[in-house]
Amino acid sequence: MNVSGPSIASAWKQFRKEHGGEGGKLVVVHDELELGLGEVNVKMGTASPRGHNGLKSIKGVIKEDWYRIGVGIGRPVGRGADEVAAYVLRKVGGRERGVIEGAVGRVWRELERLETS
Secondary structure: OOOOHHHHHHHHHHHHHHOOOOOOOOEEEEEEOOOOOOOEEEEEOOOOOOOOHHHHHHHHHOOOOOEEEEEEOOOOOOOOHHHHHHHHHOOOOHHHHHHHHOOHHHHHHHHHHHHHO
């Protein structure tokens, strides 16, 4: 996930080729430490990735407009790199999973909004 940019760029290039180079918007849905659990936020891909390595990778290779939808996963109490990495990579508990799954409808509405904008 930390080096997802080249794969996303390749898939986007193939999508554009299959659709005559027109239409569609690239939207990346990702986990977001800076949002409370289950919150949803939409930003342009050019916004700061705030340490999110996957977003940094994508931003490094996609040179056209793209969008990102962050789904909040909350944040550990500590800010140390090891603590944050352990938090992000740990298995999600049942209550947390339910809250995150509950955000799917909001993500869907944002995708529909982006489609018509």
